[in-house]
Structures are given as C-alpha cells and as structure tokens.
Amino acid sequence: MNFRRRTLAVSAAAATLVLGGATSAFAGIDATAEAAGVKVTFHSYGDYFKVCDMATDSGNPYADVRYTNAAGSSRTWRHQIDKGSGNCGKFDHNFGEGRTVLFRACNDTPWLPDPCSAWKTGVA
Structure with a gap:
C-alpha cells in the first residue's frame, strides 16, 4: 500500500513538471x-x-527589411546577393524576442521600379 502511494505521488509530480511546471519559450513565426x-x-x-x-535573369535579388525595436527605434536593411541563379545568401540579425519584422522580396533590375512582392510579416 505504501508503494502505491509513492508511485502515485511520483507520477503526479512528473505530470506537473511536464504539463505545467516548466516555462515555455516564445515561438516565433517564419x-x-x-x-x-x-x-x-x-x-x-x-x-x-x-x-x-x-x-537566370541577370537581376540581383534582395530583401527589404523593416524593424522597430521595443524602444521605438526603426531600422531598415537591404540584403542583396549577386552570386547567380540557384545561389543563396544568409543574413543574421539579433531581433528582440516576439518583435515583428517586415520584409519583402525584390529583384534589382536594369529598369525601374524593381519588381517586389507584397510585404510579409515574421515574428522573431
């Protein structure tokens, strides 16, 4: 009988840790x-x-990025690659957790304006 009580107590403690005792990290949005x-x-x-x-259009793809930090300061970036068709570039940031990031895809072409997508929203 004492064994059953111990087993039940250990099971209850484990369930508490798994279900509600641990804090969950914020999940961003890709x-x-x-x-x-x-x-x-x-x-x-x-x-x-x-x-x-x-x-293979001889254009140079880029990302327009807009970000506002928690203090209200806005920043913009243009991340461009010129490596040719099939290649990618990676651009690192350190945005505040839970902050919104706006961006769009564009292609730098010889004529203006550059063709761009609609603005998209990600969450860091």
Whole structure:
C-alpha cells in the first residue's frame, strides 16, 4: 500500500513538471516572400534571412527589411546577393524576442521600379 502511494505521488509530480511546471519559450513565426526570380525566407529561430536567386535573369535579388525595436527605434536593411541563379545568401540579425519584422522580396533590375512582392510579416 505504501508503494502505491509513492508511485502515485511520483507520477503526479512528473505530470506537473511536464504539463505545467516548466516555462515555455516564445515561438516565433517564419515567413516567405517571393517575387520575379527571388525568394526570401525569414527564420525566427536564429533571426536570419535567406535570400535566394531563383532565375537566370541577370537581376540581383534582395530583401527589404523593416524593424522597430521595443524602444521605438526603426531600422531598415537591404540584403542583396549577386552570386547567380540557384545561389543563396544568409543574413543574421539579433531581433528582440516576439518583435515583428517586415520584409519583402525584390529583384534589382536594369529598369525601374524593381519588381517586389507584397510585404510579409515574421515574428522573431
């Protein structure tokens, strides 16, 4: 009888740790934007962008990035690659956890304006 009580107590303690005792980490939101000849993916785990050239069009794909930190300061970046079709570039950041990141995929072409996707939203 004493063994059953101990087993039940240990089982209850283990369930508490698994179900509610541990704190959960914030899960970010990944997102992808695509335009003519370019694919841009935001990876929330690691806070980085991957910019890929998807066409043999002599354009240089890039990501336009907008970010506002918790203090209200805004920053913008342009992450461009010129490695040719089938190649990608990785651009690391250190955004605040849970912060929104706006970005779009564009292709730097000889004519203006550059073709760009709609703005996408990721969460760090």
